[in-house]
Amino acid sequence: MTNDALFCVENLRVAYPKQSGKATQWAVDDVSFTLEAGERMGLVGESGCGKSTLGRAAMRLLPASTQIEGRVKFAGKSVFDLTPNQLRQFRGEAVALIFQDPMTRLDPLMTIGEHCIETLRAHEPQLSRKQSKERALETLEAVKIPGSRWAQYPHEFSGGMRQRVAIALSLLLNPKLIVADEPTTSLDVTVAAQILKELTRLCRERQMALLLISHDLAMVGEYCDRISVMYGGKVVESGAVGKILQQPQHEYTRSLLEAALHIQAIKEDEEISKDASSARLDPSPILRVRDLKQYYTLESNFIEQLLSKSKESRAIKAVDNVSFDLYSGEILGLVGESGCGKSTLSRTILQLVRPTSGTVEFQGQNLAQLQGEALRTVRRQIQMVFQDPHACLNPLMTVGQSIADPLFIHKLAKSITEAKSQVMQMLERVGLVPTEEYYNRYPADLSGGQQQRVAIARALITRPSLLICDEPVSMLDATVQTQVLDLMLELKDEFKLTYLFITHDLWLARFLCDRIAVMNSGQMVEIGLTHDLFTNPQHPYTKTLLNAAPLLATQQY
Numbered sequence: 001m002t003n004d005a006l007f008c009v010e011n012l013r014v015a016y017p018k019q020s021g022k023a024t025q026w027a028v029d030d031v032s033f034t035l036e037a038g039e040r041m042g043l044v045g046e047s048g049c050g051k052s053t054l055g056r057a058a059m060r061l062l063p064a065s066t067q068i069e070g071r072v073k074f075a076g077k078s079v080f081d082l083t084p085n086q087l088r089q090f091r092g093e094a095v096a097l098i099f100q101d102p103m104t105r106l107d108p109l110m111t112i113g114e115h116c117i118e119t120l121r122a123h124e125p126q127l128s129r130k131q132s133k134e135r136a137l138e139t140l141e142a143v144k145i146p147g148s149r150w151a152q153y154p155h156e157f158s159g160g161m162r163q164r165v166a167i168a169l170s171l172l173l174n175p176k177l178i179v180a181d182e183p184t185t186s187l188d189v190t191v192a193a194q195i196l197k198e199l200t201r202l203c204r205e206r207q208m209a210l211l212l213i214s215h216d217l218a219m220v221g222e223y224c225d226r227i228s229v230m231y232g233g234k235v236v237e238s239g240a241v242g243k244i245l246q247q248p249q250h251e252y253t254r255s256l257l258e259a260a261l262h263i264q265a266i267k268e269d270e271e272i273s274k275d276a277s278s279a280r281l282d283p284s285p286i287l288r289v290r291d292l293k294q295y296y297t298l299e300s301n302f303i304e305q306l307l308s309k310s311k312e313s314r315a316i317k318a319v320d321n322v323s324f325d326l327y328s329g330e331i332l333g334l335v336g337e338s339g340c341g342k343s344t345l346s347r348t349i350l351q352l353v354r355p356t357s358g359t360v361e362f363q364g365q366n367l368a369q370l371q372g373e374a375l376r377t378v379r380r381q382i383q384m385v386f387q388d389p390h391a392c393l394n395p396l397m398t399v400g401q402s403i404a405d406p407l408f409i410h411k412l413a414k415s416i417t418e419a420k421s422q423v424m425q426m427l428e429r430v431g432l433v434p435t436e437e438y439y440n441r442y443p444a445d446l447s448g449g450q451q452q453r454v455a456i457a458r459a460l461i462t463r464p465s466l467l468i469c470d471e472p473v474s475m476l477d478a479t480v481q482t483q484v485l486d487l488m489l490e491l492k493d494e495f496k497l498t499y500l501f502i503t504h505d506l507w508l509a510r511f512l513c514d515r516i517a518v519m520n521s522g523q524m525v526e527i528g529l530t531h532d533l534f535t536n537p538q539h540p541y542t543k544t545l546l547n548a549a550p551l552l553a554t555q556q557y
Contacts, residue, residue: 004076005034006209007058007095007177012070014050014057024067027053029233031070035177038207040200042220042241044256045230046477047448051213052100054230055179059097060087074177093123096170100182100475105166106154112165113150116140119172139168142198144191159387160191160338160504167195171202177209184219185475189504190337193548196223215477217260221245229253259478285325286466286498287349292358294319294341294348294522318344319355320522328465331492331499333513333530335506335545341522342502346468349500350382351375362466380410383459387471389451393443393458400439403427403458410462426457429494430487449480456488460495470502485512506549510534518542 014028028050035041043051056062058072060079072079074094082090091097099105106115116136120127127135137147143164154162163183170178178199184192200223203210214220220227221241228238229250237250248254295315319341326332334342348355351367360367362378370378386392393402403426404419406412413419424435430453432438443451452472459467469488473481489512491497503509509516510530517527518541526539537543 005073006037006039006075007035007211008071008073009033009054009058010071010073012054012057012072013068014053014062015067017063017065017067026233028057031230031233031235033228033235033238035209035211037176037209038203039226040203040210040212040224041226041228042224043211043213043228043230044215044217044220044477046215046256046479047475049230050233051230052181055097055181055211055213059091059095059179061091061097089123092119092173092175094175095177095179096173096175098167098170098178098180098183100185105169106162108154111151111153112140112145112157115165115169116172119169123173136168136172139171140165142171143168143195158339158343163338164191164195167199174206175208177211178203179211179213181213182215182475183212184214184216189506189548190545192219192504199223217245217256217478229256256478259482284328286328286363287326287500288359288361289325289349290323290359290361292319292322292345292348292360293317293356294344294353295356317522319348322358322519322522322524324517324524324527326466326498326500328498329492329496330515331501331513333509333516334500334502334519335504335509335516336519337545338504340519342519343470345519346384346470346500346502349468350379350384376410380406380412380462381464382466382468383462383464385452385455385459385467385469385472387474389448389455390443392455393451395443397442398439399427399432399441399443399446399454402443402454403461406458406462412462422461423457426461429491430454430457430460431483432457447480449476449484452476452484453487456484456491460491463495465496466498466500468500468502471504472501473508474503474505481508488512506545518545 010032012028012031013026015024015026018024031054033041043054045051053062057066057068058079060082062068068080074090079090110118113133113136116139117129117132120132120135137150140147140150145161145164145168149157154165157165167183180199184195196219199210202208210224212220212224224241226239227241227244228235229244229252230236231250231252237244237248237253244253245257248257295317297315322341322345324332334345336342344353347353349360349367351360351370355368362382365378367375367378397405400420400423403423404413407419407422413422420439424439427433427435427438432450432453438450443454446454456472472488473484476484485508488499492499501509501513513530515528516530516533518525518533518539520541526533526537526542533542534546537546
């Protein structure tokens with residue numbers, strides 16, 4: 001171990017509080033590494049392997065009851081020996097942590113501007129409010145958040161935009177080390193590329209080190225100097241990016257690499273045959289969307305209302321005049337950057353939010369004209385799988401109760417016994433076996449991939465004909481992603497499903513979809529067969545998206 005390294009982890013072991021009588025289970029088991037100033041290291045591995053625990057342990061963010069052994073040193077000083085005051089300075093000024101879920105970092109009652117001012121004034125009280133605002137606006141601009149959104153609240157931002165805010169907050173104090181825990185999971189390829197380029201540029205200019213925790217091998221390969229691969233709490237392989245990606249030694253590293261390449265490497269003839277089969281789809285669309293608009297008006301104070309020329313100028317056009325058809329048995333991919341209106345479009349289709357104007361027809365019925373029981377009957381046929389399964393599963397309900405719930409809502413089961421029988425069959429179908437064991441588990445006892453399988457089972461239990469999947473695998477590592485996507489393809493044939501698949505990952509869209517629609521700033525700028533879109537994109541924005549997507553097979557080291 002180098003003594004003069006900026007950041008040094010030595011024989012670190014971390015265990016969460018154990019039940020009495022049980023042996024200690026180490027979430028992080030004897031991990032050692034160093035980071036020099038300006039160096040970028042990627043920490044990769046499947047969900048639950050200990051990556052995030054390691055990052056939080058290094059910043060002393062774990063509960064006091066956690067068992068920790070080993071040493072963590074920053075600039076030669078032991079992090080575990082810092083006083084509360086030193087620790088407060090250390091977090092933010094020396095080391096900044098970017099979380100995977102920005103909502104854990106943002107106060108829903110504070111505007112974005114107030115978040116920035118509070119962070120700066122807490123660490124640099126000598127700054128005036130004007131100086132703080134200038135520095136904050138500059139930093140927000142660096143992550144592509146316009147100053148006009150200064151007075152808005154977190155709930156008014158998309159998931160990707162909230163992540164940009166979290167990244168801006170971590171950069172405000174010019175730390176020496178950034179620990180980024182899945183910082184671009186909810187971001188599209190163009191924004192992820194912009195932010196990672198910005199982060200790596202700042203690392204070079206300010207000699208900042210970066211510890212990038214991710215399950216995305218292609219991204220780590222593009223932006224890091226070194227990679228450490230974690231499995232079961234241990235670092236199983238470590239070395240220069242080129243060496244790890246071209247000559248992986250450990251079996252687990254090889255499986256990660258194969259899974260990522262499996263999604264990215266679709267043969268030309270496979271795509272053409274998939275496109276040919278999509279051309280033979282049922283000619284009558286299952287879903288017809290025409291001139292759909294979803295506008296939100298920004299609230300303004302009295303003076304702004306007087307000065308503003310029209311309401312139109314204060315409206316956010318989340319979905320702006322969108323039209324498309326979705327055919328029975330098809331998988332239509334919807335891609336575009338965060339904040340472009342993809343998720344708003346899906347919620348408007350389901351009538352979870354009523355459109356400003358336009359029509360949504362499902363199997364010939366105009367959904368905007370339906371209410372109450374009639375709308376509920378249609379929703380049984382259209383189900384949704386969300387990005388974060390943990391957020392849509394009730395933590396107090398067992399897996400069995402969560403999956404059975406829609407059966408009772410839609411009166412599809414007459415008794416608990418009948419419901420359980422259907423749930424057990426569905427658990428087996430989505431690969432959660434032994435079924436009895438999973439039936440009685442709670443969401444907290446499951447990995448991310450298992451939670452997503454529960455969410456898929458819950459969506460399918462009402463036997464829908466259309467499944468809207470909003471970033472359903474973006475939080476999963478490559479191996480689990482592949483398993484879930486393969487499962488979705490199997491279920492599509494078995495249950496005769498049609499998918500609207502929303503994603504910011506172009507390679508996932510190419511792997512899965514018959515056609516792809518590209519959204520930008522609320523508008524659909526291009527729609528076409530998957531093969532055509534990848535080989536001959538027409539719109540400049542589509543070309544930008546394709547150029548920004550990291551591809552493992554083409555990386556040079």
